[in-house]
Amino acid sequence: MTPEELRHAFRAGQVRPTAGLAPGAVQANLIAVPREWAFDMLLFAQRNPRACPVLDVSETPSTVLAPGADLRTDLPLYRVWRDGRLDRETPDVTADWADDLVTFLIGCSFTFEAGLLAAGIEVRHISAGRNVPMYVTARECRPAGRLHGNLVVSMRPVAADRVADAVRISGRYPAVHGAPVHVGDPAGLGVHDLGRPDFGDAVEVRPGEVPVFWACGVTPQAAIVASGVPFAVTHAPGHMLVTDAPDRDYET
Amino acid sequence: MTPEELRHAFRAGQVRPTAGLAPGAVQANLIAVPREWAFDMLLFAQRNPRACPVLDVSETPSTVLAPGADLRTDLPLYRVWRDGRLDRETPDVTADWADDLVTFLIGCSFTFEAGLLAAGIEVRHISAGRNVPMYVTARECRPAGRLHGNLVVSMRPVAADRVADAVRISGRYPAVHGAPVHVGDPAGLGVHDLGRPDFGDAVEVRPGEVPVFWACGVTPQAAIVASGVPFAVTHAPGHMLVTDAPDRDYET
Numbered sequence: 001m002t003p004e005e006l007r008h009a010f011r012a013g014q015v016r017p018t019a020g021l022a023p024g025a026v027q028a029n030l031i032a033v034p035r036e037w038a039f040d041m042l043l044f045a046q047r048n049p050r051a052c053p054v055l056d057v058s059e060t061p062s063t064v065l066a067p068g069a070d071l072r073t074d075l076p077l078y079r080v081w082r083d084g085r086l087d088r089e090t091p092d093v094t095a096d097w098a099d100d101l102v103t104f105l106i107g108c109s110f111t112f113e114a115g116l117l118a119a120g121i122e123v124r125h126i127s128a129g130r131n132v133p134m135y136v137t138a139r140e141c142r143p144a145g146r147l148h149g150n151l152v153v154s155m156r157p158v159a160a161d162r163v164a165d166a167v168r169i170s171g172r173y174p175a176v177h178g179a180p181v182h183v184g185d186p187a188g189l190g191v192h193d194l195g196r197p198d199f200g201d202a203v204e205v206r207p208g209e210v211p212v213f214w215a216c217g218v219t220p221q222a223a224i225v226a227s228g229v230p231f232a233v234t235h236a237p238g239h240m241l242v243t244d245a246p247d248r249d250y251e252t
Numbered sequence: 253m254t255p256e257e258l259r260h261a262f263r264a265g266q267v268r269p270t271a272g273l274a275p276g277a278v279q280a281n282l283i284a285v286p287r288e289w290a291f292d293m294l295l296f297a298q299r300n301p302r303a304c305p306v307l308d309v310s311e312t313p314s315t316v317l318a319p320g321a322d323l324r325t326d327l328p329l330y331r332v333w334r335d336g337r338l339d340r341e342t343p344d345v346t347a348d349w350a351d352d353l354v355t356f357l358i359g360c361s362f363t364f365e366a367g368l369l370a371a372g373i374e375v376r377h378i379s380a381g382r383n384v385p386m387y388v389t390a391r392e393c394r395p396a397g398r399l400h401g402n403l404v405v406s407m408r409p410v411a412a413d414r415v416a417d418a419v420r421i422s423g424r425y426p427a428v429h430g431a432p433v434h435v436g437d438p439a440g441l442g443v444h445d446l447g448r449p450d451f452g453d454a455v456e457v458r459p460g461e462v463p464v465f466w467a468c469g470v471t472p473q474a475a476i477v478a479s480g481v482p483f484a485v486t487h488a489p490g491h492m493l494v495t496d497a498p499d500r501d502y503e504t
Binding site for chain 1: 426
């Protein structure tokens with residue numbers, strides 16, 4: 001299915017994680033906050049560019065990255081947040097949308113997964129048909145105004161002899177998280193049980209494989225919680241906006 | 253002189269362009285706007301990243317890029333803008349500073365000039381002891397809120413057989429303007445007389461050389477004029493903040 005067909009399917013009510021869908025098309029994290037919080041959010045992204053590479057900022061529920069898309073309906077699943085707490089998950093946030101919301105689209109590590117696959121590096125959560133595992137680390141982001149929180153990472157197990165290739169390949173995409181922030185040693189990130197991710201699904205780490213961690217666009221959701229943001233709409237982790245922009249636009 | 257010694261000399265009143273000074277240290281464009289305009293400015297930068305690569309945003313006249321620096325005194329020359337018009341140039345803006353100013357430090361093409369020189373590519377304005385020539389182009393930036401304006405470029409003449417090298421070398425620094433936006437054909441940018449730059453000094457383009465154009469951090473000053481921003485403080489073109497950050501931090 002093309003990105004547009006996928007968006008129409010999600011608009012019609014289909015709910016599923018988007019990992020592995022429409023290979024070659026950029027996927028994006030979504031976070032919408034009231035205008036009154038928009039400067040803090042943009043500054044938080046600017047100060048934490050590995051976790052929050054901004055692809056577009058929009059003052060309407062539309063984006064140049066996916067002409068014709070309605071950002072209130074065209075993702076498979078959303079989260080609505082009130083006072084820093086998850087209020088509900090829903091496939092349609094039209095009723096929740098406020099005119100003063102400013103929407104941030106943030107790069108997603110799914111972009112470089114196509115490069116990993118092309119190099120013969122297995123992406124475990126795709127072969128297992130699952131959502132990527134994500135963990136809230138003990139590493140604090142650089143704060144911005146009222147926003148603060150810890151770094152969230154995604155994890156992919158990589159065979160020890162392919163770790164260098166995975167670093168090199170993902171490093172070609174600095175605008176969509178780029179190279180890993182941490183390789184091996186989960187405890188060094190404050191991650192004590194890989195089998196219990198904070199978001200997404202656990203995947204097996206086999207003998208001879210190393211857990212490799214990339215900064216994750218779910219980081220703003222952890223900041224919403226930590227900072228008690230009064231209202232926000234985000235995608236549900238792993239349920240991304242599938243855009244029309246080609247991955248190669250973000251390759252250096 | 254070290255970056256800190258240069259800042260102290262500027263604080264003491266010395267006025268001169270900073271091209272070629274403290275090689276290896278990042279130099280930065282400065283623009284400070286009232287808090288009420290800060291989101292528009294940050295969004296303008298995000299939407300025009302080639303021209304406005306943000307290195308730091310600060311709500312006080314200080315920066316993590318140059319600990320101990322006072323951003324109101326430590327640049328050699330400033331411009332004060334009122335209602336979109338240049339009010340005056342001055343080496344000290346302490347008296348003009350307002351508590352609600354938000355300061356943006358934006359990458360400067362001087363960073364990749366060290367790389368050009370190291371590769372044996374002459375940088376004409378440095379060898380001529382002049383300020384780099386800058387031109388307001390006919391190319392519109394992507395607007396953001398109330399901010400709009402045209403792209404400003406800097407120009408360096410490069411021997412035809414070194415243009416590819418200049419592209420490759422500057423492309424290693426995407427956070428400080430990166431690769432050229434235009435090579436040759438000034439008219440295609442709406443630049444009709446290279447001998448009359450809008451900012452800085454003209455330099456000679458010799459036979460066998462091609463004018464190469466890079467996006468320039470003076471672009472926000474053109475936006476201040478075009479948009480009638482009520483108040484702003486900027487550096488004077490070519491008179492940059494010399495930071496303590498090493499150029500290599502911005503190399504990919």
